């Protein structure tokens with residue numbers, strides 16, 4: 001307890017407060033940090049598959065700057081951006097059939113970092129097989145590109161989710177990478193705050209009637225203004241809450257929201273539609289002070305992006 005905490009309540013002015021600080025152990029995500037190593041034991045969605053093409057792009061994930069591209073065979077690749085030869089950024093490289101060619105002396109790296117060509121060396125580089133550009137494994141699923149950035153020997157299987165595996169007739173999977181704005185004109189992809197602020201907020205049902213329905217006006221549906229009766233439960237791989245409401249028309253509703261370790265969020269349709277969730281969300285830590293969301297969900301075949309906001313309530 002700091003000095004302030006020892007005083008009687010009536011004498012606790014703002015004077016003497018301890019300086020602000022953050023809980024580094026669970027919020028920092030860089031290499032070698034406890035939180036960062038924890039997150040590096042899981043797959044993370046890092047991009048929409050449709051946005052990964054032959055133009056290299058700089059991306060930051062878990063505090064690491066990397067280059068993402070798709071070779072001319074259609075394989076996505078995620079490489080450390082500084083060339084293994086002289087450190088030139090591969091962002092300015094050229095994507096070819098077999099991989100990404102550095103713009104400086106032309107070394108060619110495949111999507112797993114193997115050096116395939118050293119055009120300035122005799123015979124394309126007799127020792128090129130001894131070079132490996134640092135890389136991370138990728139897999140594509142649900143319209144997303146997932147990366148595994150942890151120890152190779154601990155790489156888990158990329159999870160599948162029931163609600164995304166079994167489609168009804170007339171449905172398809174839609175992925176989107178809007179963190180706020182739901183794909184509309186005010187869409188924001190990268191949010192300037194720590195990832196945990198978003199993820200832990202998913203388990204807070206009481207801000208809905210206050211923030212999202214009273215202070216802001218009705219952002220989703222007016223029924224959210226009814227203060228729910230809530231119980232929290234442990235769930236497989238995470239926790240969930242069940243928010244019970246008796247609606248004005250006499251219907252009763254249990255709204256079940258769930259999080260799965262370390263970063264999955266399952267938020268039901270904010271239109272208070274009945275039925276199980278049809279959408280999975282992932283919180284991606286960009287670095288210690290930024291995050292972004294990716295979602296994949298079942299939608300009608302004729303679904304268009306601007307409707308997304310109505311489904312999951314990202315504002």
Ligand code: FES
Pocket residue numbers: 083084085086087088102103104105106107
């Ligand atoms: S710095 Fe990349 S090939 Fe020389």
